[in-house]
Amino acid sequence: MSRTLPVQCPSCNEVMEISELTCPACDTRVQGHFPAPALLRLSAEQMQFVETFLRCRGNIKEVERDLKISYPTVRSRLNQVIRTLGYPVTQGPEDERMEQVLNALDKGELTFEQAMDWIREENTRE
Structure with missing residues (x-):
């Protein structure tokens, strides 16, 4: 069974710190x-x-081919990762609107056809 390092406190959800490192070969420990x-x-x-x-x-x-997702979805996921890492995502108004449409589609607020209509409309403007 593979265990993952807990990164959020189970009590308050704050990001946890690493306070001890141990060498598996010689059992040397470093605390801090x-x-x-x-x-x-x-x-x-x-x-x-x-x-x-x-x-x-x-x-x-x-990435599109490997994950079987669309270009806008790749961009949206990449932007989410960038934000999670604490960096700003610079986007133009059309990028922000695309992300809103993708989020609405993901939440079921838009149908696939409605989202595709919006994307086609945006592509004809370019």
């Missing part, structure tokens, strides 16, 4: 307060996306 790496803040789904993105060397077309 070490912040967890930013990547540990990612959810399991986000981490899987990042691994796929890296394996595809950042080629969005390959």
Whole structure:
């Protein structure tokens, strides 16, 4: 059974710190307060996306094929990862609208056909 490092406190949900490191070979221990790496803040789904993105060397077309998702969905997931890591996502108004449409589709607030109509309309404007 594989265990994962807990990153959020089960009591208050704050990000936890690493306070001890142990060498498995000689049992040397180092104690202190070490912040967890930013990547540990990612959810399991986000981490899987990042691994796929890296394996595809950042080629969005390959990520689309590998995960069987659309270009806007790849962009949306990438933006979510960037935000989770604490970086700002610079987007134009059309990017923000695309993300809103994708989120509405994900929540069931829009049908697939409605979302596709909006995407087609946006593509004819370009």
